[in-house]
Amino acid sequence: MTHRAPRDFPAEVVENLRLDGKTTALVLRCPGVASTAEPGQFVMLRAGTGNDPFLGRPLAVADLSGDRFTVLCRTVGRGTELLSSTPAGAELTVRGPVGTGFWSARRGVPLPKTVHLVGGGVGMAPLLFALRRLDGTAVGRVILGVAGQGWEGLTRWAGERIPSLDLYSQDGTLGRRGLALDGLPEGLPDEEEIWACGPEGMLRALTKRYPGDLGRIRVALESRMACGMGGCLGCVLPTTSGNRRVCSDGPVFTAEEVLWDDRSA
Amino acid sequence: MTHRAPRDFPAEVVENLRLDGKTTALVLRCPGVASTAEPGQFVMLRAGTGNDPFLGRPLAVADLSGDRFTVLCRTVGRGTELLSSTPAGAELTVRGPVGTGFWSARRGVPLPKTVHLVGGGVGMAPLLFALRRLDGTAVGRVILGVAGQGWEGLTRWAGERIPSLDLYSQDGTLGRRGLALDGLPEGLPDEEEIWACGPEGMLRALTKRYPGDLGRIRVALESRMACGMGGCLGCVLPTTSGNRRVCSDGPVFTAEEVLWDDRSA
Amino acid sequence: MTGRPDLMASTVGGLPLSSPVVIASGVWPYDPALWTADRLEGVGALSTKAVSLAPRAGNLGTRVWETPCGMLNSIGLQNGGVRDFMERGLPVAESAGRPFLVNVVMESEGEVSECLAILGGQRERIPAVELNVSCPNVDGDGMAWGMTARSTAKAVAVARRSWDGPLWVKLTPQAPDLAGAARAAEAEGADAVVCGNTWLAMAMDLQKRRPAFQRVVAGLSGPAVFPLALRTVWEVCGAVSIPVIGCGGVASWEDAAAMLLAGASAVEVGSALFTDFDLPRKIADGLMKYTAAAGIESLSGLVGLGRKNHEGGERR
């Protein structure tokens, strides 16, 4: 894949689906992103024309179809609140597609025979997209872990799309009681990989669980971002090859290259 | 009328009527304003939840009915653009009612026998409201002056409400060619008043036209405002009794008390 | 208010506050309808518009201008003078049933002494004075007093001699050595410092192709300046032991909480009241929930906690 720098596009909200009290699926018409995005890439989304909020909000591409793409937005603060309350018909500004996705994150290394996908909460978004693009690679476990109450919408949404979804919740109200990692196999054979996205704690637990297999774990990370184009160096992550930008060198890294202990919690 | 300080209210946009490319009538559901506003009073309107734009935008109350009031909003910059593109169903924030209206502007002085109303452009708004409340006072001329092209919507709107409206436009495309003041009588008999609202130039011309009758000309003025509650002293106007606040001592003053030459253009 | 309002109470710089939210000077009119309990929910105290010895007409021309997330003002201390205040402002201020501060402009030493003597003549009616050494919108006096530690010391010394009640000193963020100015105020007997006033800025009128304000410069306030003001509060809290009141851009309970974590004992709220009358109540409520959620006993537990945690220095 040749590198393309992200661009800014207007994007019409085609559908605004409130999945549950805090989770919204936004379907956006935006050929510029829809034509090129790959799983693991994300967009920087802005609502309105003012400068407050100032910065775009990074959200993973969760699906593509024709000239549209979908994001799953979990409301945590003012930016996500604004985005998820943008009605159909209104316009957002999109910078994208941003970043290096699951495929490109290990350039040259062929895809493994089997991939297990593990999402924590709305971190499931890029994995949903990845799942649709896996081709010639077997899908192992597909696991979604959530806190429980308040996550009905997302789990339903994911369940409708993935019949084989293993669902875990901490409070036991959705799927099995437990953590996402409970659904993973004991060991990770050489020809298998795990792709994961979710809360930092989950990813760290993953690295503890498979200490010898970090090179076969691909993680999609988060970081505070300003530019979404590799310019500000605001999103950097300490790695074995120095500081790397989550927005453009990532967000997908192998668990092996991340210096977990130097990363701020 | 006992003085009430303005309050902040949420107000639902019940109707958004685009009258022409630049003029919009917004009907807002807001009992707190609708129950008490008098002609000449205004509101400070804000769209959205962000701090940019920061300040409310002053707009005159143009009509009342039940729990609703109407404003006519002419798009001149970002604030009025935002307000006039707020769709029905959405919420705005209103501070109001603000100011001392036409009636209160000459406390104690009985209303005249006859009132002529002269509006320049969207300055017609408070006069439309005044017209509906005149009771026991004869209405003399009711004049609307506009530039011409681009003012179709406002003139139609006003015409529908005032059968006797005298319409003037500078380019001659709407009503008679000329200025609003062309429609006024030669002299101003003692028992008559003129109430006017519009561009500074029009109001100054008015004072030139009736130099001896300034006490019987009531003008609704504009000024940059921050607080809309009499606190910031940002909107002051030099008058014969010192600096007075356009927002709370006005916006209606008699042309006599305004020190026109000290007022910044 | 929800929760236990008594947890919000404290005494700051000699003034008992039922809530750490103080209305900043120059934003609240002497409109009796606005000095009532139901219009002042969550307000711990109010500062009056600046009072000078003689009346001042203020500045001509444009006085306010909107900016991104903020505004500029060049009011220029318009007020009726201290005698007018005593006659017409004071009764209104007294009607609120909560403490207030008379914001006194630092003019010449003679003027400020006389002004304070007049206020002192009714000492029992006036809970506190806020000495304003920081107005950027006048020539000659105003902000000039607050620009150095030395002139601040002089101003505070004069005021302290003429006024024996609680004395807050309102500093200017334009002071190159703000910590020094704060220390000087403390040394000369200030009971608290307010940190700070507006930030020197300007606007251009593109239609007229000239500066928007006749004095060119004006004072920036509102959310835009919050990160700047917070930094000055952090600095000043590290420099003095008297209470610090954070002022500049506070527009949410989160802002107030940040100020307190940085070491402020209370906050002043100005421009944000132009967009929300109800903000003081929202701040008081938000602070109460935040302290409760954090398992902190009362407001005072929050004051300076951010500094303690920083100095504790755990790795992040």
Added chain:
Amino acid sequence: MTGRPDLMASTVGGLPLSSPVVIASGVWPYDPALWTADRLEGVGALSTKAVSLAPRAGNLGTRVWETPCGMLNSIGLQNGGVRDFMERGLPVAESAGRPFLVNVVMESEGEVSECLAILGGQRERIPAVELNVSCPNVDGDGMAWGMTARSTAKAVAVARRSWDGPLWVKLTPQAPDLAGAARAAEAEGADAVVCGNTWLAMAMDLQKRRPAFQRVVAGLSGPAVFPLALRTVWEVCGAVSIPVIGCGGVASWEDAAAMLLAGASAVEVGSALFTDFDLPRKIADGLMKYTAAAGIESLSGLVGLGRKNHEGGERR
């Protein structure tokens, strides 16, 4: 662009600019895909990320934080060092086909001389240097150099000796005597001053109840600071005869026009590019229309017009 682009051209501080819009340092990556004509419409020149003699890892922990109409950054000059720049950054910068400035950190006198000597070794490839005496996000050097007229003079003198091409000096708004610092830069041979860099501020992390940044303070940029930056530009333009480049919060053609009216010859645009790639073109277009509508012949007619009109002093 609509209109006559040649009216936008000028030479500023030794650099021929096809448009008065310069991309500020530290915001544009060395991504070849972004240094192409179609990604740089309306851009007159670009300043690179800061370059130091040795590589710098930059700061740990949180590096960016959103604020009302702005943002804080504490990047801390992360860069690969001047040798890495020569090898990997320079070819990218050259590919853009328009002038660029190498933003050089003022470190010790020895370091900056060595760094400039390395750049000077390829003098013909490097259109200009922007000496950064204003970074607030590092200890020891950085902004400290720009804080006084004296240290600014020293820094510029060293740089001037080591670099004979166009030299812009990027001042810090934290300098108590900014006009003095600008005059010092002029006296020591700077070809232009950039006014200025970010504003010292901070943020509190309410979840962690401690400062958001490890160094506590960080630099504020974006629309929030525009009125502050404009005021400094006005001040500095009144103090020096070399060109002044306005920088801080420019986010629209109106902002750029205001800077020019205040006396700036060009503007630098930083954070606003984080929200709009197309801003430079919009600014150039807007300026062109504005000058045309005002009946002004070319861009230079705008420069300082606000001051002339103000000094003309008609009554408003």
